[in-house]
Amino acid sequence: MKTKTILSTSLSFFITAQAWGHDDHIHTSENVQATTNIFEKDHTTNNVEKTKLLDSGYRLLHEEQIFVKLESDRLNSIPKKTKQSEPKTAVPFRVFEDKLELEWDNEFLYVGSNGMPDHQMMVGITAWQQQVPLPQQYFGSNAWQIPLKPTPSPNPMSAKAHFFRGAIALAANGVPIFNPIKNNGRTDTLLAGELDKWGGHCGRGDDYHYHVAPIHLEDRIGRGKPIAYALDGYPIYGYFEPDGSLAKGLDWLNGHKDSFGNYHYHATKDYPYINGGFYGKVVEKDGQVDPQPRAQAVRPSLPGLKGARITGFESADSKNFKVSYEVFGKKKEVNYQIGEEGAVTFNFVDSAGTKTETYEPKKSVGGPRLESKKEKGMQANKKPSGRGKGPREGEARKPWIVAHAKELDINGDGVVSTKEVNAEVDNAFTGFDQNNDGFLSDNETQSRGAGPKSPMGGFIKGHASEFDRDGDGLISKNEASLLFLRFVRQVDQNNDGELSKKELVEAESRPKGDKKKEKKDGKGKGKKEPKKTNKKNK
Numbered sequence: 001m002k003t004k005t006i007l008s009t010s011l012s013f014f015i016t017a018q019a020w021g022h023d024d025h026i027h028t029s030e031n032v033q034a035t036t037n038i039f040e041k042d043h044t045t046n047n048v049e050k051t052k053l054l055d056s057g058y059r060l061l062h063e064e065q066i067f068v069k070l071e072s073d074r075l076n077s078i079p080k081k082t083k084q085s086e087p088k089t090a091v092p093f094r095v096f097e098d099k100l101e102l103e104w105d106n107e108f109l110y111v112g113s114n115g116m117p118d119h120q121m122m123v124g125i126t127a128w129q130q131q132v133p134l135p136q137q138y139f140g141s142n143a144w145q146i147p148l149k150p151t152p153s154p155n156p157m158s159a160k161a162h163f164f165r166g167a168i169a170l171a172a173n174g175v176p177i178f179n180p181i182k183n184n185g186r187t188d189t190l191l192a193g194e195l196d197k198w199g200g201h202c203g204r205g206d207d208y209h210y211h212v213a214p215i216h217l218e219d220r221i222g223r224g225k226p227i228a229y230a231l232d233g234y235p236i237y238g239y240f241e242p243d244g245s246l247a248k249g250l251d252w253l254n255g256h257k258d259s260f261g262n263y264h265y266h267a268t269k270d271y272p273y274i275n276g277g278f279y280g281k282v283v284e285k286d287g288q289v290d291p292q293p294r295a296q297a298v299r300p301s302l303p304g305l306k307g308a309r310i311t312g313f314e315s316a317d318s319k320n321f322k323v324s325y326e327v328f329g330k331k332k333e334v335n336y337q338i339g340e341e342g343a344v345t346f347n348f349v350d351s352a353g354t355k356t357e358t359y360e361p362k363k364s365v366g367g368p369r370l371e372s373k374k375e376k377g378m379q380a381n382k383k384p385s386g387r388g389k390g391p392r393e394g395e396a397r398k399p400w401i402v403a404h405a406k407e408l409d410i411n412g413d414g415v416v417s418t419k420e421v422n423a424e425v426d427n428a429f430t431g432f433d434q435n436n437d438g439f440l441s442d443n444e445t446q447s448r449g450a451g452p453k454s455p456m457g458g459f460i461k462g463h464a465s466e467f468d469r470d471g472d473g474l475i476s477k478n479e480a481s482l483l484f485l486r487f488v489r490q491v492d493q494n495n496d497g498e499l500s501k502k503e504l505v506e507a508e509s510r511p512k513g514d515k516k517k518e519k520k521d522g523k524g525k526g527k528k529e530p531k532k533t534n535k536k537n538k
């Protein structure tokens, strides 16, 4: 059997044959959006897809994943040009080149990174989710990509209402920068004490990232130079301009144009701290800039730990780490080692003794950047043997979100996450939005048989008027998402943006208070992607 590498729909890849160097030749500027392509390592099959890719003029190649052979006659037909010089976007990253992999083509700078900074981490955190820094695989097809030719967007998007997931910028040291507002849409991570002295902490995949501008990088880069790039391709400077003066006249996105008319962002000490959204064009998908690398979790994520304060962080080398902390004054530590093959052993030490947990790295199919559907499929078979009854369908006294937790818990881990709620909003939209304009009109939600037969579909149908917050007669995806995420927040006791089993169980037994009763709303299973029925009137 040959090794197959399967790439899925959302994975866009860029073909740039080694032999072509970084020539600026036939690129047609479109990334190749491949639809479930299968390449085989012996380069013989799937010639149609291959040709399509080559015709688009790109190559990528993460050697272990895809390999496309170029026939020599094809090569000869490609105009040879001089090697493209290094883009200026690469300059700040060069300062950290010893730990980064920098590549570029006509469109993007690719920054390969393990996401671990050189500086200490974690110390100073007073609101801790018990996650720790682990190196990530932001390399190859999972590298960061910064547009080299940023384009102003006709409708700049605000990070106050968008991009609560994933990174919105990349620091010069290869550490991602996330929205300073957490994925619950309201917690300011800095003000909440979640960040260490360097403006970072770890996500649910034990992935370290900043949430505010890493001004301290100026110690290495120099003042008045970019310390990061927003994912729309515009640079982010510190508090100062290249001429040494303090930045002023910033717009709502924390940016402005220089005297040459070039736009850039600045860091600020108060919100938005970094780019407050995107002046330039980006694609938002599932609440994050798309595409972007994925972090890989080795263990299930943990809940917030009340009373914790991180006091120390040591890394003996790149494989051995220790986080020291106190919980209500009691000293504890977690030390962890990365073993052969990437297994991670955690030792949780306190006065009672040591508890050890070891996690094998998750195997991924087709490279680190997985399509969400595939991920769902992968995780579906490790459903925990949950205890307690799941919520029953359509029960009136429970909050809607609790009654439908099971359907919303797409990956079956017992937790309802913001991501899952937004994915279901996407599904419902697909089912309703006949004309595909991204908005739901009265006609689309209220006509007979309209919409998906899922609980969320039923809810949208029954409560359409409550969604339309701006009163324009249409429901936007954002409006729908906001309402369902509000449901999450009503039950989300520790404000981490997701509903744990405990929170769901507790909400079930809690009296519902003064909230009005929901009506019964449809009884579909909710998990199936609603088929789009595209009946258009002529």
Ligand SMILES: [Zn+2]
Binding pocket: 178, 189, 201, 202, 203, 209, 211
């Ligand atoms: Zn974070």
Ligand SMILES: [Zn+2]
Binding pocket: 237, 240, 241, 247, 248, 256, 264, 265, 266
């Ligand atoms: Zn400026």
